[in-house]
Amino acid sequence: MMQTMEQGGAMLSGRVLRTQNSFFYVQTGQGVIDCKLRGRFKKKELICPGDRVEIQLLSDGTGVIEGLLERQNLLKRPAVANVDQVVLTFAAAQPDIHPLLLNRFLVLAESSAIPHILICVNKIDLLPMEDGRTVLSDYESIGYPVLRVSAEKGWGMDELRRILAGRTTVFSGPSGVGKSSLLNRLDTSFDLEVGRVSEKIKRGRHTTRLARLFPCEGGYIVDTPGFSSIEMTDIEASELVHFFPEFASHLGGCRFTPCTHSHEPQCSIKEAVEAGELFRERYEAYLSLLDEIETRKKDYS
Numbered sequence: 001m002m003q004t005m006e007q008g009g010a011m012l013s014g015r016v017l018r019t020q021n022s023f024f025y026v027q028t029g030q031g032v033i034d035c036k037l038r039g040r041f042k043k044k045e046l047i048c049p050g051d052r053v054e055i056q057l058l059s060d061g062t063g064v065i066e067g068l069l070e071r072q073n074l075l076k077r078p079a080v081a082n083v084d085q086v087v088l089t090f091a092a093a094q095p096d097i098h099p100l101l102l103n104r105f106l107v108l109a110e111s112s113a114i115p116h117i118l119i120c121v122n123k124i125d126l127l128p129m130e131d132g133r134t135v136l137s138d139y140e141s142i143g144y145p146v147l148r149v150s151a152e153k154g155w156g157m158d159e160l161r162r163i164l165a166g167r168t169t170v171f172s173g174p175s176g177v178g179k180s181s182l183l184n185r186l187d188t189s190f191d192l193e194v195g196r197v198s199e200k201i202k203r204g205r206h207t208t209r210l211a212r213l214f215p216c217e218g219g220y221i222v223d224t225p226g227f228s229s230i231e232m233t234d235i236e237a238s239e240l241v242h243f244f245p246e247f248a249s250h251l252g253g254c255r256f257t258p259c260t261h262s263h264e265p266q267c268s269i270k271e272a273v274e275a276g277e278l279f280r281e282r283y284e285a286y287l288s289l290l291d292e293i294e295t296r297k298k299d300y301s
Contacts, residue, residue: 010056010057011054011055011056011057011066012028012029012030012033012054012055012057012063013028013052013053013054013055013069014026014027014028014029014033014052014053014055015027015050015051015052015053015082015213015220016047016048016049016050016051016052016053016081016213017032017049017212017213017214017220018049018211018212018213019047019048019049022036022037023035023036024036024037024047024053024065026053026055026063026065027213027215028055030057033055033057033061033062033063034062034063035053035055035062035063035064035065036062036063036064036065037064037065038064038065038066041065046068047065047068048074048079048080048081048211049079049080049081049211049212049213049222050080050081050082050083050168050213050220050222051068051069051071051081051082052068052069052071052081052082053065053066053067053068053069054066054067054068054069073112073113073114073115074112075108075109075112075114075170075172076108076112076234077108078172078211078224079211080170080211080222080224082168083112083114083168083169083170083222084114084115084116084167084168084169084219085114085115085116085117085118085163085167085168085169085170086109086114086116086117086118086169086170086171086172087118087119087120087147087163087169087170087171087172088102088105088106088109088117088118088119088120088172088173089120089122089171089172089173089177089178089179089182090102090119090120090121090122090173090174090177091121091122091123091126091176091177091178092121092122092123092124092126092127092132092135092148093123093126093127094123094126094176095174095176095177097121097135097136098174099281099284099285100285100288100289101174102119102139103282103285103286103289104232104285104289105172105173106144106243107232107235107240107243107244107289109172110242110243110244110245111234111235111239111243114170116167117144118144118145118146118147118163119136119139119144119145119146119147120146120147120149120160120171120173120182121135121136121146121147121148121149122149122150122151122177122178122179122181122182123150123151123152123177123178124148124149124150124155124156125150125152125153125155132148133148135148138279138281139279141279142245142246142279142282143245143246147159147160147163149182151178151181151182151184151185152181154185157185157186160182160186161186161217164186164216164217164219164221165217165218165219166217166218166219167219167220168213168219168220168221168222169219169220169221169222170211170221170222170224171183171221171222171223171224172224179223179224180223183214183221183223186216186217186221187214187216211223211224232289232292232293232296233296235293236293237260237290237293237294237297238258240286240289240290240293241261241269241286244282244286246278246279246282247261247269247278247286250268250269250271250272250277250278251268251269252268253268254266254267254268254269255267260290261286262287262290269283270283
């Protein structure tokens with residue numbers, strides 16, 4: 001826990017666990033304190049879950065946020081600050097893994113400078129054993145650890161706890177993949193609402209509505225709202241290739257500069273894909289996201 005900033009306990013520092021309406025719930029060495037913002041903060045969006053803040057303790061036991069400490073990083077959607085790792089959670093089935101959506105989440109995490117990015121595949125019990133052992137193995141080969149678990153059966157929970165220990169971890173992913181079920185399996189005191197997957201559209205219902213931090217395994221875990229899509233609104237077309245880390249060793253050999261790595265001849269990225277040196281599914285995701293970004297730019301120009 002954070003230490004007292006000044007003698008007398010009037011000033012404390014702490015970690016924002018969640019925000020709701022105009023209130024901020026801050027974990028300090030004296031417990032969780034309900035806080036409001038000092039008037040000079042003109043927009044409450046300046047403070048988000050995960051932020052480290054300085055607060056003034058009031059006589060009624062509430063607090064006022066006086067300052068925002070420097071951030072390590074910021075995951076923009078949903079907004080969570082000072083993240084050590086992100087666990088991108090998908091389901092092995094019901095709903096099936098959508099490759100483009102998976103790559104959207106990976107790009108968002110890479111663009112937010114999150115130090116560690118892992119993929120967690122839940123509902124592994126719904127696949128034949130051999131398929132379960134190899135699902136998303138191509139993503140392992142390019143450097144993304146893949147943890148295969150089952151919240152229903154309790155498989156992989158010990159390994160997940162080891163990964164979470166002492167870190168601030170964001171759980172993110174589409175709706176219906178079982179994020180809340182996983183967290184409830186880790187700690188029954190969370191008692192998170194669990195949604196059901198629609199039999200008609202095979203998609204989940206959003207059960208988590210606000211990002212919030214929960215103390216867990218000596219660190220924090222962050223359950224985030226589920227998503228069915230993510231727009232690449234903060235990424236420029238020229239930046240996108242840098243959020244596919246396995247492309248890096250093939251940059252610099254293109255005939256044209258700059259190169260979008262889409263239609264140009266003698267492109268080192270395209271050549272590496274054709275040679276089997278780069279995973280084609282990732283390249284196709286890159287092209288889809290690039291087209292989306294360029295189309296958005298034209299629409300707003």
